[in-house]
Amino acid sequence: MDTNHQLAAIFQQMADVHTILEDDRFRINAYAKAARVIGELPTDLADIGAEVALLAKVEGIGKSTASKIAEFLQTGKIKAHEDVMQRIPHGLLDLLQVSGLGPKTVGLMWNQAGIESMEDLKEKLKTDELTALPRMGKKSLDKIRKSIAFMESTGGRVNIGKALPIALWFIDQLKTLKQVTQVQYAGSLRRGKETIGDLDLLVAAREDDSKTISDFFIQLPVVTEVLAQGQTKSSVRTEHGVQVDLRIVDPQHFGAALMYFTGSKEHNVAMRQRAIKMGMSLNEYALTKDDKPIAAKTEEDVFKALDLQWVAPEMREDHGELALAENNKLPKLVEVADVKAELHAHTTASDGIWSIEQYADFAIDLGFHTIAITDHSKGQAQANGLNEQRLIDHIEKIRAAAKKYQGRLTILAGSEVDILSDGSLDYADDLLAQLDIVVASPHAALTQEPKVATQRMLKAIENPYVTIMGHPTGRLINRREGLSPDMPKLIAAARERGIAMEINANHWRLDLRDSHARLALESGVKLAIDTDAHGPGDMDELKYGILTARRAGATAGDVVNCMSHDQLSNWLKSTRP
Numbered sequence: 001m002d003t004n005h006q007l008a009a010i011f012q013q014m015a016d017v018h019t020i021l022e023d024d025r026f027r028i029n030a031y032a033k034a035a036r037v038i039g040e041l042p043t044d045l046a047d048i049g050a051e052v053a054l055l056a057k058v059e060g061i062g063k064s065t066a067s068k069i070a071e072f073l074q075t076g077k078i079k080a081h082e083d084v085m086q087r088i089p090h091g092l093l094d095l096l097q098v099s100g101l102g103p104k105t106v107g108l109m110w111n112q113a114g115i116e117s118m119e120d121l122k123e124k125l126k127t128d129e130l131t132a133l134p135r136m137g138k139k140s141l142d143k144i145r146k147s148i149a150f151m152e153s154t155g156g157r158v159n160i161g162k163a164l165p166i167a168l169w170f171i172d173q174l175k176t177l178k179q180v181t182q183v184q185y186a187g188s189l190r191r192g193k194e195t196i197g198d199l200d201l202l203v204a205a206r207e208d209d210s211k212t213i214s215d216f217f218i219q220l221p222v223v224t225e226v227l228a229q230g231q232t233k234s235s236v237r238t239e240h241g242v243q244v245d246l247r248i249v250d251p252q253h254f255g256a257a258l259m260y261f262t263g264s265k266e267h268n269v270a271m272r273q274r275a276i277k278m279g280m281s282l283n284e285y286a287l288t289k290d291d292k293p294i295a296a297k298t299e300e301d302v303f304k305a306l307d308l309q310w311v312a313p314e315m316r317e318d319h320g321e322l323a324l325a326e327n328n329k330l331p332k333l334v335e336v337a338d339v340k341a342e343l344h345a346h347t348t349a350s351d352g353i354w355s356i357e358q359y360a361d362f363a364i365d366l367g368f369h370t371i372a373i374t375d376h377s378k379g380q381a382q383a384n385g386l387n388e389q390r391l392i393d394h395i396e397k398i399r400a401a402a403k404k405y406q407g408r409l410t411i412l413a414g415s416e417v418d419i420l421s422d423g424s425l426d427y428a429d430d431l432l433a434q435l436d437i438v439v440a441s442p443h444a445a446l447t448q449e450p451k452v453a454t455q456r457m458l459k460a461i462e463n464p465y466v467t468i469m470g471h472p473t474g475r476l477i478n479r480r481e482g483l484s485p486d487m488p489k490l491i492a493a494a495r496e497r498g499i500a501m502e503i504n505a506n507h508w509r510l511d512l513r514d515s516h517a518r519l520a521l522e523s524g525v526k527l528a529i530d531t532d533a534h535g536p537g538d539m540d541e542l543k544y545g546i547l548t549a550r551r552a553g554a555t556a557g558d559v560v561n562c563m564s565h566d567q568l569s570n571w572l573k574s575t576r577p
């Protein structure tokens with residue numbers, strides 16, 4: 001985890017814990033603001049260094065926050081944080097993970113009902129006694145019960161957006177050892193799955209050095225528990241609650257080991273069967289024939305010796321990838337570098353923290369030709385959604401910015417229009433007609449019955465001004481189940497209309513999920529991969545959307561964001577009356 005993320009998490013935790021303790025609002029707001037500002041910062045605070053005066057120059061960071069940051073950069077801790085953590089039972093932190101449970105409510109539960117842990121809460125939820133708490137009705141209790149049941153059904157898997165930075169941090173640490181010649185993450189993370197059971201790291205090194213390496217690994221500061229330490233395999237648990245497995249292999253076997261530990265298990269089984277059919281045998285050390293090694297050093301060598309194209313990790317799920325690889329028919333999967341347009345971004349007009357110009361400059365830096373500004377519609381009052389008059393004014397502003405950037409970047413006037421619970425859109429058609437692009441997404445009524453949800457989405461897709469169906473289930477990974485509409489029906493309707501379906505790249509959403517995106521592609525529906533950016537940092541999320549698209553087998557040709565400028569503008573026109 002990089003420094004900014006660590007610090008943002010610490011400040012957020014201080015804000016939450018002070019809220020639980022009902023401490024003064026002023027301090028809570030200051031910590032919450034610090035968390036927000038640091039989380040969105042484009043520069044790495046570690047690069048600025050532990051100098052209070054310099055840190056305080058960063059916009060949005062005051063003196064007192066700056067001195068805490070300096071303390072963290074010097075010591076790896078913040079005393080005020082450690083002190084406040086002593087004042088609550090740590091079990092309360094688990095409760096904050098429950099969707100629908102904020103720090104205020106957790107504080108009430110602790111003070112007035114003596115709840116100190118998830119176990120306590122579950123016990124109390126067996127009856128309705130918690131309705132005695134202020135603002136806690138039977139409906140709220142049901143929501144909390146549902147959230148807990150959903151969390152438990154996820155089996156402790158970690159979101160990829162949390163797992164990837166942790167893996168990269170470990171890799172950076174391991175790279176500092178001169179004994180390590182190669183290091184790579186494997187497992188479900190390398191396959192780009194939306195959640196990760198545990199992290200699998202693979203290091204190439206001489207056998208003599210493995211003790212030095214595993215000693216270093218288990219003593220890293222984020223390690224809270226050592227689950228196993230052996231000659232070639234060690235396992236630890238980290239302060240983020242993630243298990244990390246480290247395997248140390250001989251450089252000569254690195255490719256075979258990487259292939260094995262990347263999985264999936266099902267893909268490995270198919271590979272082994274193929275090897276056997278060809279009179280060979282495959283394990284985590286090598287591909288061999290009559291006990292003589294044929295290939296082991298790189299994955300490419302092993303695939304080649306089995307008469308296969310190299311299969312991208314995201315496709316290794318035994319979904320027919322070997323048949324494609326055998327016939328040289330694997331798709332050339334889309335990459336982050338193929339993306340030339342962002343079509344879903346929120347500015348300060350609604351709930352974003354960047355202006356139109358800030359997005360435009362950033363898009364130019366990324367080498368994009370187009371960006372669409374799509375603020376929230378009026379139904380999203382909590383996100384400061386725009387009413388009709390504000391949208392009309394905003395369109396004017398966007399047009400003015402577009403003029404200013406003419407020749408360098410196309411700026412499209414758009415909206416993320418709320419799909420209301422009955423499927424009608426939040427603006428009338430004559431207003432939608434003034435926009436270049438319309439992303440229609442559900443934000444509320446996300447517990448509807450599947451049949452009702454299907455009708456709702458179908459009605460939205462039929463609106464002639466919709467260009468992209470945004471995050472159609474509204475799920476939040478590990479947090480909210482969202483809608484379960486009949487996806488084949490939505491996809492058929494989207495195809496009929498010629499509109500795109502979004503893979504929202506935000507790591508909490510990834511909606512369309514991999515399997516839905518695959519269905520869309522199979523029906524010839526184009527994908528849009530957008531970050532739903534609200535400010536700096538958010539556009540880094542693109543990689544998660546790309547991984548999801550790759551898992552679905554998408555090529556650049558399947559993704560509207562990868563079209564050339566003219567293709568995109570023609571496609572947009574083709575979707576509208």
Ligand code: DGT
Pocket residue numbers: 186187188189195196197198199200260261262263264265266268269
């Ligand atoms: P996860 O951690 O649940 O998100 O999923 P993976 O795929 O990372 O699974 P993990 O960590 O249990 O094992 C990493 C890889 O090692 C797995 O993808 C394939 C390989 N592997 C582990 N156990 C077996 C096994 O019993 N048979 C085979 N063929 N491969 C295995």
Ligand code: CA
Pocket residue numbers: 187188189196197198199200
């Ligand atoms: Ca794993």
Ligand code: CA
Pocket residue numbers: 187198199200245
């Ligand atoms: Ca593992």
Ligand code: ZN
Pocket residue numbers: 344346416532
């Ligand atoms: Zn949005």
